[in-house]
Amino acid sequence: MFYQGVLTKMETELAQPIQYYLVFETDFLNMNQLLNKTLHLKFVKYQCLHCGLNKEIYRQGFCKSCFFDIPQAADWIMRPELSTAHLDKEDRDLTYEKKVQLQPHIVYLANSSNVKVGVTRKSQVPTRWIDQGAHEAIEIVEVPNRYLAGITEVALKDHVADKTNWRTMLKNDIVDEDLVVWRERLKAYIPEEAQDYFIENNAETHLEFPVNQYPKNPKSLNIKKEGSYSGKLVGIKGQYLIFDDQTVFNVRANEGLVVEIGVD
Incomplete structure (x- = not known):
């Protein structure tokens, strides 16, 4: 067929x-x-x-x-800290940018090849973790817009990875980590603007792949x-x-x- x-x-x-x-x-x-x-x-x-x-x-x-023309491929897609809709400032299409940027976003830790920090819209949990091949993940911050999530990710990248090694992920050459411990360890590095959005009590999500x-x-x-x-x-x-x-x-x-x- x-x-x-x-x-x-x-x-x-x-x-x-x-x-x-x-x-x-x-x-x-x-x-x-x-x-x-x-x-x-x-x-x-x-x-x-x-x-x-x-x-x-x-x-x-x-x-x-x-x-190089459509809002779905603008720089803020890959670099959320560049989001400007919360300032009512247009990049390529303000209506689209407000729709996507001005909604709850999650900053998370995921373990696929190593522990990494990432950003996704709340509506994309756990889809984003699945797409990255993470066998465990946890939310650490929930903020009302993409900009706050972006600056939080940037701050945390100084203390934890932000990339997945696709070869290691596919070989399943990974070590289980206690992401709750990682969450507590990184709390002090969250920017002041996002501190109030820290998630105190939650557990890891575990994912099983076919x-x-x-x-x-x-x-x-x-x-x-x-x-x-x-x-x-x-x-x-x-x-x-x-x-x-x-x-x-x-x-x-x-x-x-x-x-x-x-x-x-």
Whole structure:
């Protein structure tokens, strides 16, 4: 059976283990049901997630012209401390920026390859942790806007990592940490503007991923360069498909690519 559509990040459902869904325009696949089956991937063309045109994807699923124009790709997306909607100041589209920035945000600690700090909208918990392949996470601050979350993250980055090592995450070469202890350790470094939003009493969230076999030496698949690939699916973690020959495919990093998927 064959399916075709433009890649967007897999939808997820918190369960034991996490359920993954690849959603196309007219089809969706429960990826958990494809474990131990052979998948055939083929690159077909590009389809920008904003304009829909067959133009080479630049970043985040958008073609270059869209990336430098639309509010969904502005600098404050990746650097929340640059948010300005709370000042009623427009970057690219104030209406959109107010909608996204002026809502509750969480500063969290997650352990995927190591303990790291991150920011997400409250509505994206625990989705953000799943996408990062974290096996445990905890909220440490809940603030009313993206700017406060951003400056808190910047302050904490001096004392804890802010990046995930994708190879370590996929190899599952990780150590359990007591994130409550980490939360208390970092409390003193939270900026004064956000101190009142510190979360005193909560517990870690533990996440279980559908992986039958972790790769010892993961190799990233460049489907644009290779054109096609076939392999047996043995796991899913973060936004990665893991195959039995240690090939891994980052679905989110390939957003905006139209692919054909065959299943044996």
